[in-house]
Amino acid sequence: MHELSVTEHVLQLALKAADSRRILAIDLVVGSLSSFVDDSVQFYFEILGRETLAAGALLRFRRVSAQSTCLACQVVTPVDPPLPFACPACGSSQLRVSGGTEFYLASIEVEEL
Template structure:
């Protein structure tokens, strides 16, 4: 389960930011996750609670923003929302799409003391 290592990386970022910005407690972590990121959200929630124990983010709330998968259609030139990587363009039916969003996994916002 690579979600545990993702949570450990998040904790590393939190510690680095705490040193840089001089805070000692994290109350909320807001994370953006795209459907193509390969992250299982329930596993991430579980891992977050486990990894944050005894840290500056113990008892922090994990807010997850699920972003849509987006693509650009080579045929009609439109930006579209897709469900799966190999979907057809809903406007023209073309399969010539360039994925432009949905792979993200990033910390969007922190609430700290």
Template sequence: MHEITLCQRALELIEAQARQHGATRVTGVWLEVGAFSCVEQSALEFCFELVCRDTLAEGCQLHIHQQEAECWCYDCEQHITLLTQLVRRCPLCEGSNLRIVADDGVQIKRLEVEETNHV
């Protein structure tokens, strides 16, 4: 289960950014999961909640966007989108000569924070 390691690293980055901007609490995190990341969404959600305990991000709302695999089929010369990483053939022509353009990582796309009130 590499989701725990991904969440720990993401939390390090989230807290560093939050502190750098004077945040007292992280209220929302938006993650984009690459189509070929082999990340299980339910495991990611569980691990994220676990690693956020007793941190600035505890109780924050997690938003996950699963990226689709964009492809170019050299056989029918069409752009296609694969809905699953298990498909290795073009759904239009059944060709297997695909150039797959998909990320295999997890990216932090956006943070929502509460800032310290300056008086």
């Protein structure tokens, strides 16, 4: 249900940035460890965007992976859920996971004036 509030915010940001032009597409970046579901965001966007300059706009989702850094051998690997228990290079369990929690509006495509 938290997709509703972030979708409202994305729509507000896009409409403000569009400066009274019709929005054709919105590019969103979503981290693989975030709990945001693309279909839910799409669903809320279609409802919230009705009767706005974003009505009918295409949402494009780009999923980005988290990164796992092995503290023993320094190997960095992309990771998606489920998270690994050991380094794929050396087998160490000393891993630091970073990133993957992003959710942001990367760009919008608007109609030419």
